[in-house]
Amino acid sequence: MMEVYLLEWANLLLRWVHVITAIAWVGSSFYFVFLDNNLLRPTSPDLLEKGVDGAMWAVHGGGFYNPQKYMIAPKVIHSKLHWFYWESYSTWLSGFALFTVLYLYNASTYLIDKSLMNWSPGAAVGVALSFLVVFWMIYDAVCQLFGFRKNGELIVGVLMLAVITFASWLACHWFAGRAAFLLVGAMVATAMSANVFFWIIPGQRKVVAAMTSDKPYDTKAMAIHGKRGKQRSVHNTYFTLPVIFAMLSNHYSFIYTHPQNWVILVLMMFAGAAIRQYFVMRHGYKHGRSGNPWPYAAVGVAVIVGVIVWLGPRSSAAIAPTAPTAPSTTVAADTVPTAVAKIIDQRCLMCHGAQVQMKNVRLDTAENIQKNKAMVYQQVVVTQQMPMNNSTGITPEERQIIADWAKP
Numbered sequence: 001m002m003e004v005y006l007l008e009w010a011n012l013l014l015r016w017v018h019v020i021t022a023i024a025w026v027g028s029s030f031y032f033v034f035l036d037n038n039l040l041r042p043t044s045p046d047l048l049e050k051g052v053d054g055a056m057w058a059v060h061g062g063g064f065y066n067p068q069k070y071m072i073a074p075k076v077i078h079s080k081l082h083w084f085y086w087e088s089y090s091t092w093l094s095g096f097a098l099f100t101v102l103y104l105y106n107a108s109t110y111l112i113d114k115s116l117m118n119w120s121p122g123a124a125v126g127v128a129l130s131f132l133v134v135f136w137m138i139y140d141a142v143c144q145l146f147g148f149r150k151n152g153e154l155i156v157g158v159l160m161l162a163v164i165t166f167a168s169w170l171a172c173h174w175f176a177g178r179a180a181f182l183l184v185g186a187m188v189a190t191a192m193s194a195n196v197f198f199w200i201i202p203g204q205r206k207v208v209a210a211m212t213s214d215k216p217y218d219t220k221a222m223a224i225h226g227k228r229g230k231q232r233s234v235h236n237t238y239f240t241l242p243v244i245f246a247m248l249s250n251h252y253s254f255i256y257t258h259p260q261n262w263v264i265l266v267l268m269m270f271a272g273a274a275i276r277q278y279f280v281m282r283h284g285y286k287h288g289r290s291g292n293p294w295p296y297a298a299v300g301v302a303v304i305v306g307v308i309v310w311l312g313p314r315s316s317a318a319i320a321p322t323a324p325t326a327p328s329t330t331v332a333a334d335t336v337p338t339a340v341a342k343i344i345d346q347r348c349l350m351c352h353g354a355q356v357q358m359k360n361v362r363l364d365t366a367e368n369i370q371k372n373k374a375m376v377y378q379q380v381v382v383t384q385q386m387p388m389n390n391s392t393g394i395t396p397e398e399r400q401i402i403a404d405w406a407k408p
């Protein structure tokens with residue numbers, strides 16, 4: 001009981017940290033994309049002489065700001081150089097810790113859906129972790145192979161859409177829907193942090209090392225670091241909205257329990273990327289001149305509206321509300337105490353019986369109840385999420401009876 005209690009705290013505190021660090025990371029990343037899109041090439045000779053490639057003016061919080069961008073590097077840096085990586089690393093670390101506390105530690109409850117794949121917690125955890133690694137390897141290889149070719153960004157975009165679609169399909173067929181959604185989000189988010197860790201920061205370190213050494217350096221060779229850093233940070237900006245959708249949507253069971261949950265996830269992530277494209281272009285003076293990029297936003301919104309209509313009660317087979325029906329099977333009481341069987345019969349069977357089996361959980365025979373004992377304890381006693389919205393009016397005394405029986 002103490003362990004479960006402490007895990008709940010770990011979950012809450014890690015989530016708190018994770019959201020804060022993610023705000024800091026996404027915020028600074030949005031800001032730099034905005035900044036880059038609004039830099040104007042200076043005309044004054046002294047700025048050009050210093051090596052300034054672009055500059056902008058902004059007003060915020062009672063003062064004026066005049067950021068300047070130097071390509072490939074300034075000649076000297078007079079003061080402390082600020083690096084941006086802890087936002088990314090701490091987001092990944094806190095996210096991974098949260099994933100561990102919730103899904104890996106409780107693999108048999110949260111990660112595994114026995115009706116999809118009946119594997120051991122160890123195997124499920126191993127495969128889940130390999131999603132993170134394999135996706136990064138594929139994405140990184142695609143960027144290296146195609147990234148700088150003609151139409152490279154388009155090729156990378158199309159290939160990544162295909163890979164993410166496949167990964168969503170696989171995850172939703174192997175893991176419980178909620179875990180699958182989170183896993184796909186974590187997979188893309190891991191690539192985002194890996195971009196920072198393996199390419200952006202090491203590239204910047206090389207440039208700083210070259211410019212602070214006394215020896216002259218090959219600017220051509222250094223330029224690739226700037227180019228690659230930019231490429232990866234642009235990818236990160238398109239990953240942001242899809243990842244945040246995947247992270248949040250796993251709290252909405254009407255989406256992840258749908259039979260085609262993987263299609264919904266891909267469509268919504270695609271909509272997020274399209275909407276991000278709108279903002280990226282909208283925030284740039286260059287595009288401001290060539291018109292409003294609203295078609296991107298329109299595509300994103302149209303996809304979302306399409307999903308809303310598709311999942312509507314008329315066509316949704318997933319969790320269409322069913323009228324309470326009389327329990328069809330009376331729970332056999334041979335291995336489960338009669339008092340427990342009676343409570344489950346009254347409070348759970350209408351959603352977990354022979355006809356309706358929410359989340360594929362069936363509680364209509366002693367064997368099925370016994371099989372789901374640990375989950376029942378988790379749902380009824382620990383999190384008290386069941387009965388759903390307490391629609392069947394379970395009493396605290398009845399929860400206690402379940403607790404006494406199912407306590408691990």
Ligand code: HEC
Pocket residue numbers: 109253257319344347348349350351352358359361372375376379380386387388391392394
């Ligand atoms: C009104 C319908 C309804 C009732 C009544 C109900 N459930 Fe559920 N149950 C659901 C739905 C819907 C889900 C899927 C929720 C989700 O995935 O977030 C679910 C999921 C579950 C799960 C799996 C949770 C998981 O995340 O894997 C268990 C275990 C469970 N219910 C046990 C019970 C027990 C025990 C009772 C009776 C005390 C009960 N339920 C009563 C609708 C119901």
